């Protein structure tokens with residue numbers, strides 16, 4: 001069983017304040033990782049999250065980007081998490097394309113093979129430096145859906161109990177598109193830092209359920225990094241309106 005880490009919740013008046021502080025947080029994590037081991041490896045989500053990364057455009061580029069989850073659609077399709085990140089971030093900052101680790105869509109007819117190939121990509125990034133059972137991302141950025149899902153880990157789905165694979169596939173996602181790949185909980189929970197981002201009043205009720213009643217076991221509430229991993233929430237005031245758990249002032 002994992003040692004749980006209590007989340008730190010930062011709530012901001014505006015999404016632009018949130019975005020600026022998130023950029024500072026990411027760049028500090030990047031500096032610390034590069035100082036320590038010469039590399040920074042991050043996984044990002046899709047949905048509304050990439051829009052909150054725009055403050056990074058003014059700063060230096062981030063390195064080695066994987067996806068916390070990806071939808072099985074062409075990389076230039078409106079539903080692609082890669083396209084969302086490309087449009088909002090990569091098209092504005094110099095990031096070498098070799099550092100952006102997309103899924104291999106030539107394998108899209110066999111999702112098991114596609115997930116295996118993405119897992120091998122992770123093994124290439126992590127295994128030489130780290131013989132641990134699971135990779136240790138320097139930072140994983142997650143969003144939440146109004147049903148409490150995170151990455152492509154949905155409430156009540158069998159993938160919630162996947163304890164072995166690093167990357168899993170799903171062909172019956174309740175949220176379209178149905179075919180996806182996702183990092184699994186053991187990978188997410190071994191990250192050095194996990195930061196959730198949630199904005200807007202539409203996330204208020206589910207944020208309350210996740211943070212104030214984690215025992216319900218919604219997917220996002222199962223994210224509890226193994227010590228000394230850090231769990232941080234970047235939310236705006238409309239999203240945190242129903243949350244009883246104390247929020248903190250943002251500081252690096």
Ligand SMILES: O=C1O[C@H](COP(=O)(O)O)[C@@H](O)[C@H](O)[C@H]1O
Nearest residue numbers: 045046047048049143144145151
């Ligand atoms: O389908 C997905 O949904 C979640 C949440 O998306 P949001 O638009 O409500 O922020 C997202 O984090 C995940 O990456 C995505 O594939």
